[in-house]
Amino acid sequence: MADNNCPKCKKSIVAKEAATTSIACSGEECRRRFHRTCVNIDDAVFEAIQKNSMVSFHCDECKNQSPRSFASKLQTIEEKVNKVSNGVNQIQGRMYQQYFQFGNQPLQALGAGSGGMGPGVGPGGPGGLDGKKHPQQNNLIVVGNNCNSDRLQVVCDYGRWVQVGKFATNTSEEDVIDHLAEELKINKNLVKCTKLVKNDANLSQLSYCKFKISIPDYRFNELFNEAIWPSGVMVSPFTPRSQLNQNRL
Ligand SMILES: [Zn+2]
Ligand SMILES: [Zn+2]
Known part of the structure; x- marks a missing residue:
């Protein structure tokens, strides 16, 4: 020794x-x-x-291991957990990207015979469904997730919606957006929310209201996480009856 x-x-x-x-x-x-x-x-x-x-x-x-030093240890652990959970979110985001980028393309179009799918598919690479080349096809690696800045206006893809209810009739679109921004740690500007009310409805006679909601495609599935919604709220895919009356119940 x-x-x-x-x-x-x-x-x-x-x-x-x-x-x-x-x-x-x-x-x-x-x-x-x-x-x-x-x-x-x-x-x-x-x-x-x-x-x-x-x-x-x-x-x-x-x-001298006081409660204070115990608390600081806890905080260290909490920070580590946060890092891990951020990492998981990033991985999830990348999986969504892969899905939206490649999910609907036939295997052959992904270059299965010549190098396989993945980052190798680049500009001038194999094309999409129609067989044409996509000159602007890019290889996403990261989707930003910092919701603390409003300075830059971001344009995201919104392909799908959910309808969510039932809420008290005095619930506003702003209320729902605020709630989701906080729960999902997402910028308010990225949450789309429309109150679903028939044009001729008399608000005072309704007993509840619903909203149709969307967030950018790459995070859309998070809307089906029961933990972000108050007890009893129901979430289902929103399918517009037609382009004309999609804002109606
Ligand atoms: Zn000594
Ligand atoms: Zn000691």
Whole structure:
């Protein structure tokens, strides 16, 4: 066993004498060895510690493990969890991209015979369904997910809608957008929401209202996450009856 340094005096603990001249801290994640003389463990106490498993030595740092230091540990863990969950979101986003980019194309068009699908499909590469080349086909890698900035106006693809209800009639589109922006950590500007009311409806006679809602395609499936909706809210795919009356119930 090599000599270790005592954390207190920074001097070495002679390995062959360590068993008698030093003592190890019992702190779960500490276990450091100190000179007995540095931490005031006299022979009597030392003997007691060795004979009785109920008696243990904790260094000053471990003794001072206060709720505050516990809280800071928790915060560190929380930050790590957030990083992991951001990573998962990114992976999910990329999967959606792959789907929207390649999902509807026949395998052959993806270049299955010459290098397979994936980032290799680039400008001038294999075309889509119609067999024509797509000169502007790009290879997305990342979809931005910072909802703290309103400065840049972003244009996203919106292909699908859900209808959501039932809400009290005084619920506004703004209320729903605010709620989703917070729950999905998405910029308000990216949430589309329309109150579904017949043109001739008398609001005071309705007992509830519904909304049709969309968010950008690459995150659309998140609208079906039950955890973002208040208890009892029902979410279903919204299929417009026709282009003309799609804003009606
Ligand atoms: Zn020491
Ligand atoms: Zn310790």
